[in-house]
Amino acid sequence: MERSQLGVVVIGRNEGERLRRCLESVCSQADHVVYVDSGSTDGSLALAQGMGVACVELDMTLPFTAARARNAGWRRLLQLAPEIRWIQFVDGDCEVVPGWLTLARTYLVEHPRAAAVCGQRRERHPERSVYNRLCDLEWIKPPGKIPAFGGDVMLRAEVLRASGGYRDDLIAGEEPELCVRLRRAGWEIHALPDDMTLHDANMTRFWQWWRRVVRSGYAYAAGMALHGGAPERHWVRESARTWFWSLGPMALVLVLLPAWGLGSLAILGVYPLQVLRLFLKGEGSWRDRGLQSVFHTLSRFPELVGQCRYLCDRWLRRPTQLIEYK
The missing domain is CATH 3.90.550.10 (Spore Coat Polysaccharide Biosynthesis Protein SpsA; Chain A)
Structure with missing residues (x-):
């Protein structure tokens, strides 16, 4: 050849x-x-x-x-x-x-x-x-x-x-x-x-990881806007997962706060349970499974920042700016 x-x-x-x-x-x-x-x-x-x-x-x-x-x-x-x-x-x-x-x-x-x-x-x-x-x-x-x-x-x-x-x-x-x-x-x-x-x-450094995941969240939102419809449903699941895990438990705490008081904070225990679930589901060494389960759960929050940034850019009709982590 x-x-x-x-x-x-x-x-x-x-x-x-x-x-x-x-x-x-x-x-x-x-x-x-x-x-x-x-x-x-x-x-x-x-x-x-x-x-x-x-x-x-x-x-x-x-x-x-x-x-x-x-x-x-x-x-x-x-x-x-x-x-x-x-x-x-x-x-x-x-x-x-x-x-x-x-x-x-x-x-x-x-x-x-x-x-x-x-x-x-x-x-x-x-x-x-x-x-x-x-x-x-x-x-x-x-x-x-x-x-x-x-x-x-x-x-x-x-x-x-x-x-x-x-x-x-x-x-x-x-x-x-x-x-x-x-x-x-x-x-x-x-x-x-x-x-x-x-x-x-x-x-x-942690902030480098954070900005890199913010960029991923932005990409999810942009990709869904382009190809989110059937049959591709491009990054619809990933975007929905971001909103569910970042805001869902927090919203539920606020809803139940008047009735349960500080006891409603127990709902936030879903996060360590999610870490445990991912750890048990994962493969590889204990260290690798632990790292992936913790950061996978934590990543929903910078992903949310990226999604919100995309929505703001679109709403304000402002040009997108590169999100760099280095």
Whole structure:
């Protein structure tokens, strides 16, 4: 199979040494690589240019989104090499595992109904913080047909052309939204058990985790607004779960407060019970199950913040602002 038919799009901003590792990992496996820079001030653009990588500088006077960067990347890639049939997307804080590009490309050749294929993204340093460990657990995908991929994925070029790519205006959740449209068009999304990328979340503080989950809540609301109707019901369940677990018990306490007094606060015991339920239902080590059950329950509150932020943006008709955690 010709390497000339494979291309890679890397997006990033101020990734520093992580970008170097990323570019080195893909330049050794592909002939065509495009780096899309989103206003870096740490010399990332010069670094990529010095490595001989084709670069695109986003116009930062327009609202920035990762979706917009990815679209600029694959379009530039096909301008430079129209013969490309497969495009790997990777974030600049990731490193592509040796052999993945060949494996993914071969898989797409052998599975013509698959629009995209992804492998397992793993954290580079899960031991450095509980938040890194949570990311490492979150990335795990069951092998086989899946509903959606994440930021690192290999897509057919023909699929990107036909679909128009990602929605530029989505600040988060642009990958699952694209997958809704691909599945609607009859395509499948596949995941492999093989490692694909090493990710460096570098999350060491609680507020970073909180803002990351706020972004997820925003994505749920935006996705539901686009595809919440039947048959997709895109992120309707996730959005309803957020409101139920964040406000439901609190509302019930307020309703029963006049009759029960402080005794109504016992209703809040549903939260530790939920933690216990998730712990018993989970898999893996006790530590991992404990982390996931506690933070999964706690995440409903920053998700609510994200959902409310989306509703305010829509009501006030104000442009969306990127929610960053780094």
